[in-house]
Amino acid sequence: MDQPLVDHGTLPDRTYEGLRDLIIRGRLRAGDRVRESEMALHFHVSRTPIREAFAQLVHEGYLTPISGGRRTELAVTQLTSDSVRELWGMMGALEGYAVQAVAELPNVRRLILVADLKHLNNELMDAGDHRPRNQDRLFELQTSFHVRFVYESAGERLRNVYDSVRPHVQRYEWVYGTRSNASYEPSTSEHRRIIAAIRRGEPAEARHAVETHWRNAATRTARTIEEIPQTHPRRAPRKPKS
Amino acid sequence: MDQPLVDHGTLPDRTYEGLRDLIIRGRLRAGDRVRESEMALHFHVSRTPIREAFAQLVHEGYLTPISGGRRTELAVTQLTSDSVRELWGMMGALEGYAVQAVAELPNVRRLILVADLKHLNNELMDAGDHRPRNQDRLFELQTSFHVRFVYESAGERLRNVYDSVRPHVQRYEWVYGTRSNASYEPSTSEHRRIIAAIRRGEPAEARHAVETHWRNAATRTARTIEEIPQTHPRRAPRKPKS
DNA sequence: ACAGCTGTCATTGCATACAATGGGCCAATC
DNA sequence: GATTGGCCCATTGTATGCAATGACAGCTGT
Numbered sequence: 001m002d003q004p005l006v007d008h009g010t011l012p013d014r015t016y017e018g019l020r021d022l023i024i025r026g027r028l029r030a031g032d033r034v035r036e037s038e039m040a041l042h043f044h045v046s047r048t049p050i051r052e053a054f055a056q057l058v059h060e061g062y063l064t065p066i067s068g069g070r071r072t073e074l075a076v077t078q079l080t081s082d083s084v085r086e087l088w089g090m091m092g093a094l095e096g097y098a099v100q101a102v103a104e105l106p107n108v109r110r111l112i113l114v115a116d117l118k119h120l121n122n123e124l125m126d127a128g129d130h131r132p133r134n135q136d137r138l139f140e141l142q143t144s145f146h147v148r149f150v151y152e153s154a155g156e157r158l159r160n161v162y163d164s165v166r167p168h169v170q171r172y173e174w175v176y177g178t179r180s181n182a183s184y185e186p187s188t189s190e191h192r193r194i195i196a197a198i199r200r201g202e203p204a205e206a207r208h209a210v211e212t213h214w215r216n217a218a219t220r221t222a223r224t225i226e227e228i229p230q231t232h233p234r235r236a237p238r239k240p241k242s
Numbered sequence: 243m244d245q246p247l248v249d250h251g252t253l254p255d256r257t258y259e260g261l262r263d264l265i266i267r268g269r270l271r272a273g274d275r276v277r278e279s280e281m282a283l284h285f286h287v288s289r290t291p292i293r294e295a296f297a298q299l300v301h302e303g304y305l306t307p308i309s310g311g312r313r314t315e316l317a318v319t320q321l322t323s324d325s326v327r328e329l330w331g332m333m334g335a336l337e338g339y340a341v342q343a344v345a346e347l348p349n350v351r352r353l354i355l356v357a358d359l360k361h362l363n364n365e366l367m368d369a370g371d372h373r374p375r376n377q378d379r380l381f382e383l384q385t386s387f388h389v390r391f392v393y394e395s396a397g398e399r400l401r402n403v404y405d406s407v408r409p410h411v412q413r414y415e416w417v418y419g420t421r422s423n424a425s426y427e428p429s430t431s432e433h434r435r436i437i438a439a440i441r442r443g444e445p446a447e448a449r450h451a452v453e454t455h456w457r458n459a460a461t462r463t464a465r466t467i468e469e470i471p472q473t474h475p476r477r478a479p480r481k482p483k484s
Numbered sequence: 485a486c487a488g489c490t491g492t493c494a495t496t497g498c499a500t501a502c503a504a505t506g507g508g509c510c511a512a513t514c
Numbered sequence: 515g516a517t518t519g520g521c522c523c524a525t526t527g528t529a530t531g532c533a534a535t536g537a538c539a540g541c542t543g544t
Contacts (some may be wrong), residue, residue, distance in 0.1 A: 010314075011528070012297060036496070046529040050289070053498090055254060056296050056301065061402055070252075071535045086399040097331055131513045133421035155411070157328040160303055165403060253498070280527070288499040293527090311504045313526045 015043050019053055023062050023076055024171040026178070032076045034063060035212050060164060063172075069117065077176065081222040087168050088221065092214035094162055095146060099194070099202040099210045101153035107201075113152055114199045119144045122160035128184030135177050138184065140174060146193060190216060190232045246252070254294035255287050261295055263276050265304050270322045276305060296348070303405060304413075321414065323464040330463065333480055334456035336404055337388060341411075341446040341452045343395035355394055356441045362387045363433045370426030373468070377419050384415060387433060391440065401479045418466045431459060 013045040019039065022028045036047045036054065043050070054074060065072035102113065124141040127134060143166070150162055176182070190213040196204035261281065264270045278289045278296065285292070296316060299305040307314035344355065366383040369376060385408070392404055418424070432455040439442075439448035 010312075035494090037494090047496090048528055048530085052294050052297050056297065059298060061399065067536080071537095072252075073495075073537090082397055083399050086397045090336065090400060090403060094332065097335035155324055156327045157303065157325050158332060161403065164334055164406070168399070174318060174457060235334040277524090279524090289526090290500085292497055309507080313507095315507090315525075 001086075010021065011045050011049035012056075015049050017037070018043060019057060020062060020167060023057075025168055025174055028076050030076050030078045032213060033066075034074050034076065054242045061168070079172065079225055079228065081225045083168075083173055084222040084225055085218050086138035087172070088214045088218035090165055090210040091169055094158070094165065095150055095214070096207040098150045098154050098158060098162075099198065099206045102149050103198050103201050103203040103206040106155065109152075110198060110201060113149060114195055116148055117191070117195045117198070121147060121188055121195065124184060124191070125188045128188065133177070135174075138177055139170070141176060143170065144188075149194075150194050166185060172221055172225065175228065176221050177194060179224055179228070182220060182224070186220065187213070191197075253291040254298075257281070257287060257291050258295035258308050259297050260285060261299060261407060263305060265299075266409055267416055268413075270318050272318050274318045275308075276318065303410070321467055321470065323413060324412075324465045326414055326464040326467055327460050329407060330413070330456045330460035332407055333388075333411055334453040336400070336407065337392055337456070338449040339453045340392045340396050340404075340434050341440065341448045342401060344391050344439050345445040345448040346442050347395065351394075352440060352443060355391060358390055358436055359387065359433070359437045359440070362390060363430055363437065366426060366433070367430045370430065375419070377416075380419055381412070385412065391436075406438075414463055414467065417470065418463050421466055421470070424462060424466070427474065428458060428462065431456070 019028075019034075034054070036050050039050045039054075054063060058065065058074065062169065063074045063076055064077045066075050067073060085231070097145045100189040102110070105113070120141060124145060127137050127141055147166075154162065177198065190209070194206060194213060197209045249287065261270075261276075270276065276296070278292050281292045281296075282289045296305060300307065300316065303319055305316045306319045308317050309315060345353070362383060366387060367379070369379050369383055385426070389408075393401065432451070435447060435451040436455060439451045
């Protein structure tokens with residue numbers, strides 16, 4: 001039941017990852033209160049590392065202060081279709097920027113990359129057709145495809161920003177994947193256009209293909225999110241008088 | 243001498259801001275060791291808020307762990323021309339994305355914005371001509387111009403990412419401003435092209451103007467950064483035996 | 485019934501105590 | 515003089531203590 005908390009990295013880092021994962025994978029749902037002591041118990045650490053992790057998660061927008069006094073209680077941030085459009089727009093902008101450099105790489109390296117991308121996309125197609133859906137695998141492949149080409153050219157700074165946006169996207173993708181039976185076909189076929197542009201070494205086309213992909217994906221995802229009932233911030237239940 | 247630490251927000255947040263400002267404005271220089279207890283003394287707080295601030299700054303890349311054991315010592319991250327190219331590229335991508343939406347705003351709102359931008363750009367031109375240079379003012383105006391139009395259309399998520407990248411850029415701009423006597427003319431004239439495209443309501447042109455501006459600025463800034471001698475990570479001096 | 489008030493206590497904010505690590509000085513050795 | 519090994523202590527990592535805050539149950543008056 002407890003997260004294993006892989007044994008490398010500092011405690012705050014690991015609890016940060018653990019908590020973020022609980023949120024991304026919907027184990028902690030939008031509106032859920034999170035308490036320091038509760039999470040300290042859950043992760044078998046003291047409140048100090050938890051506090052650091054919380055601060056980080058607030059800063060990045062996974063947790064939101066409710067009732068903004070000096071003593072701020074925290075809850076998991078709501079999902080909104082506006083956020084989808086913004087996040088997807090940024091992914092388009094960032095990946096579009098990255099893919100331009102990728103399309104200008106020397107032939108050999110580009111063709112190796114293209115082969116990898118084709119492989120990943122094929123696996124994604126297979127996984128999309130497979131029944132019952134393996135949500136974790138789809139999730140993994142979806143991410144791998146994009147990370148594969150972004151990391152090919154990105155330096156430290158871009159990675160940093162990209163890696164801070166991507167988990168937000170993943171949170172929505174998780175909901176999309178578990179909620180809808182929508183085909184992964186539009187996505188994989190858009191991926192093929194991206195691959196083709198990279199193969200031909202056309203920066204402008206590659207960028208356009210990436211941006212179009214994210215724009216379309218935004219529409220698909222936003223529709224799903226709008227159907228989800230808002231869960232209200234649930235307050236702590238008061239311990240009944242004995 | 244001590245930072246005043248404006249009295250709103252939590253202690254960790256305020257020390258985070260304070261520390262980041264020390265780094266951006268070169269008061270803490272690339273390679274400088276930072277110690278928890280030292281900063282706790284400086285900001286008149288305990289180590290706990292400092293730790294949170296440090297964690298944040300590491301995550302965002304202002305501080306870098308040196309000697310990655312379990313007990314990680316921290317130093318201010320080096321300035322590199324590679325980072326300039328990446329950061330400026332991202333700013334181009336993000337602002338380019340934002341400015342498209344701005345150029346599609348209804349006429350009235352767009353024209354008010356255009357008037358503001360012209361005003362800011364004129365002030366920037368004046369400040370650029372003024373001798374002696376008022377570095378703080380140039381710094382302020384430079385930022386205001388860009389923030390003005392980005393915030394005009396950006397939602398919460400974009401602001402969050404934008405605001406996390408911008409201070410990095412500012413750190414380099416500060417160095418550029420204090421190191422070089424380079425004219426602000428290229429910059430302000432590129433600003434005018436951006437303004438013109440917004441006024442005409444041309445998203446594609448506006449985006450192109452913004453991207454071109456950041457690409458050119460990258461070249462100007464990278465040149466300056468490359469001239470700066472690398473300061474080496476300075477280790478803690480050992481207290482002499484008494 | 486319902487609005488406003490109040491005391492209580494769950495919970496957070498910050499400080500500090502204690503444990504543990506590893507950097508670097510020094511001595512011993514080659 | 516250069517190199518190795520071992521110890522010390524500066525510094526970080528984590529836990530815990532204590533004060534302050536503000537949410538809410540229950541009371542009171544209308």
